[in-house]
Amino acid sequence: MRxxxxxxxxxxxxxxxxxxxxxxxxxxxxxxGLHALAIEAAAPGEATRW
Structure with missing residues (x-):
């Protein structure tokens, strides 16, 4: 999950x-059972990677 x-x-x-x-x-x-998680956490206004 991403x-x-x-x-x-x-x-x-x-x-x-x-x-x-x-x-x-x-x-x-x-x-x-969730075992795979890609997290992108940002504050408003911060750049995101994907």
Missing amino acids: VRIVSPAFAGLTRIARHRAINDALKPAFDK
Whole structure:
């Protein structure tokens, strides 16, 4: 699965902190078998890669 999430909540957070927040939010999905996730997390106005 590949996700791009743009949120003001990511402003000022490191890339790792953003990924941890997303992984925490998706914990139920991981517990049910989600095992591959590509994450692109950005604050509004930041460039995205894909």
